[in-house]
Amino acid sequence: MPMLPNLNAESWKYSNINAALKKLEVVETACAWELSGAVEFLSGDNAIIIPKNKQVARPIEIKLVGVDKAQFDTTFHITVESGAEVTIIERQSGEGVYWKNIDLHITLAPNAKLHHYRFCEEDPFCVVTERTHVSVERDATYHMVAITGCAGFGRADFNVRMVGAGGACDLSGLTLIAGKQHSDTTVCVEHIAPHCKSSQFFKTVLNDQSRGVFQGKIHVHKDAQKTDGYQLSNNLLLSRLAEMDVKPELEIYADDVKCSHGTTTGELDETPLFYLMSRGIPAPEARKLLLEAFLLEVLEKITDDNVRTLFDERVHLWLR
């Protein structure tokens, strides 16, 4: 088993991975990603390359299914060559008690464009640790929308490096957790090249005794002038026992940049709830309307209709 980060490491101080794994009895097991729509783009094991200027019309699906008692340590590479564009739907699912430890490497060459939708249907007792490393070159765009919160213990790290001028990244996510689930989203966007734009927009809804973590950082290096960085985390507590830890950070070494961050954590507002009820809508239905409204802004980031339907269904199921 690899060395695990402990709570002394600042970015792990809210998520105790050792404690989560202690309860699991798992053995290292080989695993295979299932791919669809990717045959022509395969490049060895667990790697796809979208060739130069190729516009892939249909989304590619990559899928990793967890198996009871298994520990998966796996790496996947996605390379989008210059001028190419592709939509990738990453589906994480499984049944039983398992640990998935994933490294996802994404390289976007100049002018490349990737829409990455992360959809999670994990077992509520599993542990998932996933690190997504993205390199965004000149005028390339990384667009990611994730729906998470089904694992028992989940930690998703995003490390995005803006290495070419004019690059853009747009990261957003919904986390829906209940019971004793733990979900940690930790994002660091490194602005290394000038004239890049980045956005982080994450929302969490927490019920019961669940615990959510959002740590977001915009790190602007000294040559990254004219950086436009944005970060917002909105969180809704549906239970008095739920806990949300938020750590927004800006670290800026350039002197001509625009960066903002903001975060809110609270309960559903009583005033709109009363307004809806005063029109005859019972409290549970009124709450549901307000929750859907809360989640809508993230769902609207999805540009593919089929993916939108998939995410909508998942949200409705959770709200029920």
Added chain:
Amino acid sequence: MLKITNLTAEIDGKQILNGLDLTIEDGTVHAIMGPNGAGKSTLSYVLAGRDGYKVTGGTATLNGVDILAMDAHERAAAGLFLAFQYPVEIPGVGMTNFLKTAVNAQRKQRGEAEMEALDFLKLLKTKQKELGIADEMLKRPVNVGFSGGEKKRNEVLQMAMLQPKMMILDETDSGLDIDALKIVADGVNRMRGAGRSFLVITHYQRLLDYIVPDVVHVLAKGKIVKTGGAELAKELEKTGYADVA
């Protein structure tokens, strides 16, 4: 008929209503006027069933049914409607979806069939035209980006869609210019009759030029202290509340 007897209520331990009596017969328009802090808005929230307003004594019945025992949504289904002084903005909830959900939630509670989508849209179109509400307004989220006048017109639209029996207008004139006031008053007047009653709460007599009441009450220190006809409002405009309150 709305019948309120010896109603007392408090908020945060502070008593606001002090034994209020009021009877509004079917088909009549009553106005309540009174100085700031008299308990006008508290009365409207207590009747509509807002959390945090505690009834400590007395009764309130709508057509013989005790409304104080009901939740806010049940009171609405029973025919009570509160037009808010400050209508609430609800980002992410579309106007049409909101109206449809409300109409059908009330019908369901009354044991009626839900309205067909087409019938609903037809009704909405008719009411929308009567109130001069643009299509574009119905595509927006509830009250988001509406002007003061649009918000109040939207309250009247909801009233027209829900067809309540007893309507409370809480300072509907606040923040309205004279043209918007006329449109809102027209909407209200169109609903008069057919056994429907109104309780118009206002600071100023101006609104009562357009919605002419049958009965005017003066509320002070949580009680009705004077009752008269429409002329009482004009009198108050001249003399102020100092003599009566």
